[in-house]
Amino acid sequence: MGMNNVGRVTVPQETASDKASATATGNRALMLKEPLIFESGAYDRTGVDIPDAAEVKSRLCGLERDTVIGLPGLAEGETVRHYTRLSRQNYAIDLGLFPLGSCTMKHNPRLNEKVARFPGFADIHPLQPIHSVQGALRVIYQLGEWLKKLTNMPAVSMSPKAGAHGELCGVLAIRSALEARGDAREVILVPTSAHGTNPATAAFAGYKVEDIPATDEGRVDLEALKARLGPDVAGVMITNPNTCGLFERDLKAISDAVHDAGGFVYCDGANFNAIVGRVRPGDLGVDAMHINLHKTFSTPHGGGGPGSGPVVFSEALAPFAPLPFVEEGDDGLLHIIEEETAQEHHGQSFGRMVAFHGQMGMFTRALTYMLSHGADGLRQVAEDAVLNANYVLRAMEDILDAPFADSGPCMHEALFSDSDFAEGFSTLDLAKGLIDEGFHPMTVYFPLVVHGAMLVEPTETESKAALDQFILAFRSVAERALAGDERLKSAPHHAPLKRLDETQAARKPVLVWTDPDPRAEAAE
C-alpha cells in the first residue's frame, strides 16, 4: 500500500513574463515545493522504533479495528525535512515585525520556552496528589497574585483557555451574580468599537446584545450609554484601550453609571500591554477583565494558539468565579479548589469551564516573563509600546487618513483608513503590497467603525531602526495605493504563493485530502 508520488504536485503555470524562471521541479532555489504527507508517505513507513508488543490474551473482545486508517508515515529525517520546508513558507515574529493591531505580536523570549519544558512542569499529571505538585500550584498562585496586583482586582480565575473564553468567563460571572440576587436582566451593551468577540460572547452566554455608538472622536458615547441604562441592562462590555487605539477617558464615569443602574462592567483586556504598570483597571471600576497572556506577557502565538485568558474579578464578582482555583490552606499547602472542596466557601461559583486547571504551559512562560521584567520593566513595556505606536502614527498621518489622530495620543496601536486611496484600491491591496516589502500586513478592516480600517501595532519589542524600516515600506506602499499603481492589485509578487482565491475555498470547501486516483476514475 505504498503511495509514493501519486499526488497532485502542481507544476507552476508559465506566464510570458515568468517563462525564464520556470523550473522542472517547481522548486525555486531555496524555496522548495513540498508535497503533502499523504502524497509522499507510506502506510508501512515509520519514523519511530517501537518494540514488539508482548504476547497477551487480547481484551479488546471483538472491537479490533479491521480497516486501514489511512495514515501515511515518514522516516525521521523525512519528517524533519517536511516540516522544516513548510516552516520556511511562514512569516513569524522571529523573522520580522508584525504590525498587527489588537493582536500584539511581540518577541517571545526563549528563557520562557526553556522553563516551560522543565520536566517538573511539563511532565506532571493534572490529577496527581496535590502534595506532589506544590511547585506547579505555586506557579499558578504567584501568577494570579501578579495579575491581581497589576490590575488592583481582588480575585482571579486562571482556567479560561483563550481570550474569548475569558470573556465568556467574565460574562457568566456577571450573570451568576445577577441570578444570585434574583435579577433576571437580559441585555448587555457593547460599544461599536469593541472587539467582535464581545457581542458574540454575550450572545453565547444567553444575552441580548445592543450596540452603543462611538463619538466622532472614537470613544464610547457616555451620554448615549447613560440614556440606555436601566433595570434590564446586565452590564457593559468595553475595550480599554479601545479598538480605535484610544484610552477611554470616561471609563470611571461609565463604571459609576453602570453600577448605579445595578449592572456590571466587563473590560476586554486584550490591549492591557499599553497600560500595564501605569494604570490599574480596578481603579477605574472594572468588575471583570480577561488578560491574554500572549499579548501582554509574551507567550508565543504558535500559528493560532494555544492562548490563555485568565480573568480578574472585583469584590462583587469574586464569589462567582469558576472552578478550579488554587488557594493556600491552613496546612501550609496549596490546594486545588474543585467540585470536591468547593461547597464550603465557594458554593456560589458558577462551576467548571475546562477539564483541568487551564494552560499551565502558558503560565510558566508568563510568570518567567513577569519576573524577568519586574514591576519596573512592565511599566517600561507600556511606555515603549505607546511611544512606538505614536511614532508610527505621526510618521504616516501626512499621507494616510488617520481618523482619530486628533482625539489624543494613540495608545499601543495607530488607526488609518483607505478613504484617500485611488478608485478601486482597497486596504487589502496595501496589505498584500506590504508582504512584498517583507512585512506581515497590519490588521485589516477592523475596527468596523472605520472604512477600510488598518490597525497598526508595533509593540514595545521593536527598535527605532525596525520602525523606521517599516515606516519606509508602509509609506511606499501607501503612496502606490493613493496613486493607483495597478501592480499593487495583484500583489504579493514575491511571496511563496500569489494571491489566494478565498472565495473558491469557501464555495466548495475541500477540508481533507482525498486520493486523486479514485476521484479521477469516478469522473470518467
Next chain:
Amino acid sequence: MRYLPLNDEDRATMLVRVGAETIDDLFVDVPEEAILDGPIRDLPNHASELAVERHMASLAAENSVAGNAPFFLGAGAYRHHVPASVDHIIQRGEFLTAYTPYQPEIAQGTLQMLFEFQTQVARLFGCDVANASMYDGSTACWEAIVMARRITRRGKALLSSGLHPHYVSVCQTMARFTKDDLRVSLPDFGGATDYDALIDQIDSDTSCVVVQYPDILGRIDDMTRLAERAAEHKALLIAVVTEPVALGTIKSPGEMGADIVVGEGQSIGVGLQFGGPYVGLFGCKQKYVRQMPGRLCGETVDADGERGYVLTLSTREQHIRREKATSNICTNSGLCALAFSVHMTLLGEAGLRRLAAVNHAMAVKAAERLEQIDGISVVNDRFFNEFTVHLGRDARDIIRTLADRGILAGVSLGRLYPDAEELADGLVIAVTETVTDEDIEALATALEDILQELGTWA
C-alpha cells in the same frame, strides 16, 4: 530589561518626533486618579536570566515528575513517549512565533500543516471532515452538544455515565446558562457501558447522545446499535475520545455510525503539562460541515493556479458574525495541533498500530498481575490501556500512601466523583508504553503490602 530595544536616546528622539515633551504626555487621557506614579509596590523589579531561571527551577523541583516514578495516571490525560523531533520542530521560530494564518500567502507552512492535521484526525476518527483543532476535549464536547442542538433544533442531550466527570461538569456549567436540558447519571460499577439505558431514554426531544470511548472506567463497547437507534429518532450520536492512541487498534467511532466525534489530542505529541495546553479534536459527517465550530483550513489555488491553503468558512466565526456567531471559539491550539500532526507523521499507520498494541499488551499484563492480589478485582473485562479496579478501601488513602512510596498509582474515583461514596474504592489505572514490567511489579507489590497492612475495609 533585556527585551526592550529602545534606549534613552531613542526615546528622546522619538518623543520629539511625536511632539511630546515627556512620556507622561502620551498618557494624558488617563484620569489623574487612576495613573500610577511608580512601579507597583509589593512586586519585585526586573531580574537577570540566571536569577529567574533559578527561581523557576526551584518551583519545578517541588513537583514529583511522572518520568521519575512508576506512573499509572490517566483519566483524560496520558503519558506517552514523544519523539525528540516533535519538540524540535515546534520550537522552530517560524511555527512557534507565527500568527494565525489570516494572510495565507505568507502562512502556507501553518496552513498546509493544518490541512494535513485535519485529514489525519478525520481518518483516525472515521469522519468525513475535521477542523483545525479546539481548546481541549472538554470544551470540544460542549461545542458538539451545541452543534447538535443547532442541527436538530432540539434541546435535550443524553450524557453517558461513562463520560469524564470534568467534561460533564463543563457541559453542566454551560447548559445552566444556555438552558439546554442535560440528562446525566453516575456510573455504576458494571463491567459494561450504559448503552441500553441510553437507548431507552432517546425520544423525539433528544438532540444527541454523548458517549465516551474508551469511557472513564476504560470500558469499550460497540456503539453501532446506539447510533442506529439515535438515527431512528433523528438524534445525533456524539462520541468523545480522550485517548486517541486507542484508535490505532480499536474500531473508530465514525465506522460505528457516530455523527460527531470529538476528542482530546494530548496523548499524541503534546505531553502531560499539568492539564494544558491541550488540543481539542473535532470531526463530523460531511453534511454537517457548515455547522461545525472552530477554524477550518481549505484547499484552493492562487492567482497562478498553484495549489494553496486558506482559512475558510470564517463567516461562521465570532469576530465577524458578532452576536450571530455560533460558537465561542475564536482561536485554535495551532502549536499543539502541529505537535500532534508531527508525532502522527512520525508514527504513520504502522507506528500507531504498534504503539497501540504495546499499550494494550502492557495494560493486559498489569490487569492480570493486579487480579492476582487478594482484595483487588478488575471491574471491566474489555479495555484498551486503562481499566478500573475495586480496592475494597477508599482509593484516595491508598494513592497518598503509594505516592509517599514513590509510586504515582492512578486516579481515584473518589476524586472524580466526590459525592458518590459507592465509587470511593475505585481506582482507574492507565498503562502506556512508558510503563515497564518493573513498574507494574512495583505497583503490585506495594498494593499487596498496603492492603495487607490496612486489612479489609470496615
